[in-house]
Amino acid sequence: MQPQLAGFLPREHLQQLVELLQLHDYEVFGPQVRDGAIVYLNLQDVTQLPQGVNDHQAAGYYRLGNTPSVRYFDWANGPESLKPFLFAPREVIWQARRSSEGAIEFIPPEPVIQKRAVLGVRACDLAGLRLQDLHFLKSEFKDPWYEARRKGLFLISVNCARPADTCFCASTGDGPAAGMGFDLNLTELDDGFLIEVGSDEAEDLIATLRLKPASEEQLSAQYAQYKHAVEVQQRALPDIPLMNILQNNHDHPRWDDIAERCLACGNCTQVCPSCFCHSEGDVVTLDGEQSDHVREWDSCFTADHGYLAGFQVRPDTKSRYRQWMTHKLDSWHAQYGRSGCVGCGRCTTWCPAEIDFVKEARIVSGEDEV
Ligand code: SF4
Ligand code: SF4
Known part of the structure; x- marks a missing residue:
């Protein structure tokens, strides 16, 4: 209704x-x-x-x-x-x-x-x-x-x-x-x-x-x-739609700068209301009689999450942060018809390295100077 x-x-x-x-x-x-x-x-x-x-x-x-x-x-x-x-x-x-x-x-x-x-x-x-x-x-x-x-x-x-x-x-x-x-x-x-x-x-x-x-x-x-x-809200993502813009800026020097500060702790993805990545595994009893198949939250920032078909596709913090932001603000449009960010600001508040998601998105997209 x-x-x-x-x-x-x-x-x-x-x-x-x-x-x-x-x-x-x-x-x-x-x-x-x-x-x-x-x-x-x-x-x-x-x-x-x-x-x-x-x-x-x-x-x-x-x-x-x-x-x-x-x-x-x-x-x-x-x-x-x-x-x-x-x-x-x-x-x-x-x-x-x-x-x-x-x-x-x-x-x-x-x-x-x-x-x-x-x-x-x-x-x-x-x-x-x-x-x-x-x-x-x-x-x-x-x-x-x-x-x-x-x-x-x-x-x-x-x-x-x-x-x-x-x-x-x-x-x-x-x-x-x-x-x-x-x-x-x-x-x-x-x-x-x-x-x-x-x-x-x-x-x-x-x-x-x-x-x-x-x-x-x-x-x-x-x-x-x-x-x-x-x-009172003084912050805003870039005015331009970011679809394809972050993907086309894969070599922006700011990704290296972020990687120097990021601890790859995954706090940002845990508090994010839209992140849905998970991993699955089996927990087997010592006698081998029973096994639980368990699903747990995972994160772009874990090494295991980048391990696909025998290869580590995101070997460093730079590629993991870039994957997180590029999926959230860019490729999410193609997948779900809009950005994956709802503006809650949690990823910034709860980042122990004080990495500001909006500020970084504006720099990497070319909206702001460093
Ligand atoms: S919360 Fe901050 S330090 Fe931790 S992974 Fe996210 S951006 Fe990196
Ligand atoms: S500001 Fe956007 S990316 Fe950050 S936690 Fe909220 S929804 Fe997720």
Whole structure:
């Protein structure tokens, strides 16, 4: 359904929404502070949300701060996107067992649909999810584990009011407001939340919430908040479409410069909401009776990931970083019809070498001088 405004939920009634989801058998997840970062954890009560917490982000820098604000979502994003909810970092995708007669028995996968609701999703992460859907669900072979988790997912997004200095979702067209792909979308104001409905299920679910009609003043505040969140974003990918441009700049000297700094740790690919590379392997019991076939997240930056058909095709950090950025911003267009970057800025924030993805893309594409 086309998203539509449902009304206004006073701040003190947000808990009712959480309880409604629980009543409909959803396990609810929401942003919470753990170990100095905002991550998604099981949410029982809105008092667990990061009220009066903001974040400060720069290349290789992430710190939380406290403010007197009553708001729960006055921060940009944490290290986690929706990716781990659907594409598990590590999972057994099939097993093999040896029967008493010595025959090998393969145990097929049994994906389970779990009802999970995630509160506090950002627009960039909805966009990242759409990219993951394209990869895991829209090709000839669907991923049954991803599909099962996707079916059970209920998404409550929140429009960003306070982007971080690393954010550039306005330049990719993926934020800061969530335009689609949610069940419910909230705009947080000081006294409560404007709620948009994006699915029939959500419309039925919130029918029992006593929403008030949105006032003109609240709608103006919503627009002003959106405008501010666009205007404060100072970073942008090059204006030119990068399709074929990075591929044609394979010998740009900046790749060597990046490689001197890059640790090949793979942090950037782990936090990226659209990266989907993985490896597979078998874990066999010591007696040889059973084997688990395991799928794990992998990265352009690992040596094994570049080992294809008996050859190491990406022997050094330079070729691995170049592969990552060129796929993400260039060849992704041919593969999926758009860039693979949704402007969340995580790869820059969580890079221990302070490598700035936007800055490097602008230099390698010729948009900026070194
Ligand atoms: S760019 Fe940064 S985060 Fe990515 S592999 Fe290199 S050092 Fe690690
Ligand atoms: S490449 Fe970086 S900024 Fe773009 S979606 Fe991935 S983590 Fe976010």
